Amino acid sequence: MNVRLARLLMRFYPRRWRERYGAEFEALLQCGPASLRTIADIMLSGFCEHIVPTLGADMSHQTYPFGLIIRQPTAFVPIAMSLAALTLVLVTITVFGVAHQPSDEGTSAHIWQLLMAGQLPLLALFAIRWLPRAPKQTLYVLALQAGAVLASMAPVLFLGL
Template identity: 50%
Template sequence: MKAFRHVSAIAPLLMSLAALAIVLGYLALSGPVRQPDEGAAAHLFQLLIVGQLPFVAYFAFRWMPKAPARGLGVLGLQVLAASVAILPVALFQL
């Protein structure tokens, strides 16, 4: 798929994967215990999730007019990846 050759398609997926790895690493090391103060892991997670927005917006503006079906597929994967990264945070109320 041509759309996956662009950084704006791949970067959000990799950022979601990194955010998920941070959450899973945090859970593995300290368990599902809520900390009184947000640590570095929470800040990195937030930056990775919010940092995806410019990439997703650029991708949408660039690819939706050219190839709407492919663009929607990639946008769907990006949203799914972000949702999977956010799920443990919401599930364990971290």
Template identity: 55%
Template sequence: MSTHLFTRPSAVAPILMSLAALAMVLGHIALFGTVRQADEGAAAHLFQLLMVGQIPIVAYFAIHGLPRMPRLALAVLATQLLAGLAACAPVWYFHL
């Protein structure tokens, strides 16, 4: 059994998805600014898909990782949570 849970795809995928969502939001802000648009664009829909799509992956990881190695799994879950909050922070701050 691996003692490093960050090697599992179910541990890394949500973090990468959050980082991709954050990069997309920051790129959108850099290109178009923070002015509200009448219609949600493709960037908003992709952001929503990336953020909601990680919920089942995180749940799978929690179900399988917590019973085996609770301390390491909690560290991974905390990292996943922080990455998700980092992706949502610009959206909340700029009211996008």
């Protein structure tokens, strides 16, 4: 790969990363061929470096990638509970239609309420544990969890169930 292309590809990485690894990475790029796959991989890696940075110059600070955090039970179980509640609402609407019951809400409504309320302690535990360690990635997971909660609540609110 020529010097000009290597320097251009280096611009995809954050400044802090380039300061730490730039000279070595540029030398490595100049030694290898410039295939389309290599160029695409370097561009994607540079983009990902902006989202989830590596250690960079601060070797004492440990970073946690998004993939590691989302695999924690306190991260994915609330999402699964919200999706189960949404599925329950959609199946109930499909089978029974939109029915407003005057006295008792029914079994489906009680299960939905348990699923929605049961995830609150898990959400709190997740936030308490992970916000100090990896705030940026934790906020992404919390946003995903909030989206799942809103998706589960939307049919209930809009249809007045």
